[in-house]
Amino acid sequence: MHDPLRSQPNYDRLLDKLESMGPVTQEQRAAIRDLPIRVSEPKGDEDLVREGDAPKECCLVLEGFACRYKLLPDGRRQILSFHVPGDIPDLQSLHLRKMDHSLAALLPSRVVYIPHEAIRRLTHAHPRLTDMLWRDTLVDAAVFREWMVGLGRRSAYARIAHLFCELVVKFRAVGLAKDDTIELRLTQVELADALGLSSVHVNRVLQQLRGEEIIQMRTGRLQVLEWSRLTAAGEFNEDYLHLAAA
Amino acid sequence: MHDPLRSQPNYDRLLDKLESMGPVTQEQRAAIRDLPIRVSEPKGDEDLVREGDAPKECCLVLEGFACRYKLLPDGRRQILSFHVPGDIPDLQSLHLRKMDHSLAALLPSRVVYIPHEAIRRLTHAHPRLTDMLWRDTLVDAAVFREWMVGLGRRSAYARIAHLFCELVVKFRAVGLAKDDTIELRLTQVELADALGLSSVHVNRVLQQLRGEEIIQMRTGRLQVLEWSRLTAAGEFNEDYLHLAAA
DNA sequence: CGCAATATTGACCATCATCAATTGGCGTGG
């Protein structure tokens, strides 16, 4: 579980993301690479952090796929976000002591934990990096807002189309899309929990999207056959992902 | 529209909020009070910032009531958050160039606009203030998450009860609640747009909540008759508001 | 007093949830 190594080569995805926001100096890059880390390789369906915890470190996803979620008293679940390599899904724990939701790996993944104290020193020493990390949490919030619109106002059909658009764009941004295809290992139950739907209904809408030849879904693989029809179906506009530089 | 005055006494609510997160030194307090501002007094139902804008300043609410929202192509609306005095609803614009949603006053209000450049200088000079402002945007995101759960998984009845709980707690936190009563000037259409419901259905559920003598609602006035039953109905737990110090 | 916005009501209906099987895919142990 513990890994004494430092300066693993795996800040690359995170650095890529930060560089997409603006220039990163050699000094800043070095400061990030020097962050102490603890490596972990969760199996699929394993909680990384739980609601109620007061973690002392943040989790950076190196490989795999993760999500954040909340459980209701009766056991129903709402998935709040999906996370790809380069994301720090619980960066908010740096400033919010107690987790108001849980973080889980959805696939066997590789993550590193970075102590809050180290991040705090980093941010206090490098205001530009602070801005970038802050910005990252703000994009996070922007995605929440877009999901709220879907959950509150869009039909099941549009919601699913929209989520697929978002995932394709996010995967593409981290080099995990081959053309119009992504490796998406989500069960229909997981999709339903993200979309505020029942898995039965998700199943039916997926059949419709396939029948209309807008997408193709085989085991763990989503292929977009007609991007324009998918974005139209989901009323998708990627502005909310704020991929352009700050 | 423009007001050359500086050091208005109205940073009090913001300073109160920051102080609730941790100690604020005299120097930091002075730095905030010295921020240049432009005062504005929007009428009710007036947009302060619009989706697509690239604002060069942030908006601090001094008095009144505001909300953020998104419009769908067909004109339907999803309200994303409500804001009370002391809030900086569009602080995210400091790091996200283009607004992905709009900000509007719901009542005649008083707000000030603070230039991004001034805030940026402030944060780069005062890492502790940065942490606090960052934290504020993180609480914002935490509220989005809780709303997502409501929109995705809770019944109309629970959603409304939950929102009322949240509003009472938020109003109380800024001294705008008298005992169990708040001045809540929201139309049923506005409630519906926040809750992802139709106004007709909101009306019916409100009647139920009144009939059960859990709340009382007269014009612009919400009184909670039985807090325990309201929180139970809404499955409300205020942890997500992160009111306790960092 | 009269307008305009808001709230309320009733009738009807669509979307989506629930429940309960059944089918299919796939890894594993014999």
Place this chain on the structure above:
DNA sequence: CCACGCCAATTGATGATGGTCAATATTGCG
């Protein structure tokens, strides 16, 4: 290599929650 078992996907039947439409009643306010 094949049968078993498990999980995920699929299907059908039924019904509830909440939407839509349209009319009416209220309320605030100039």
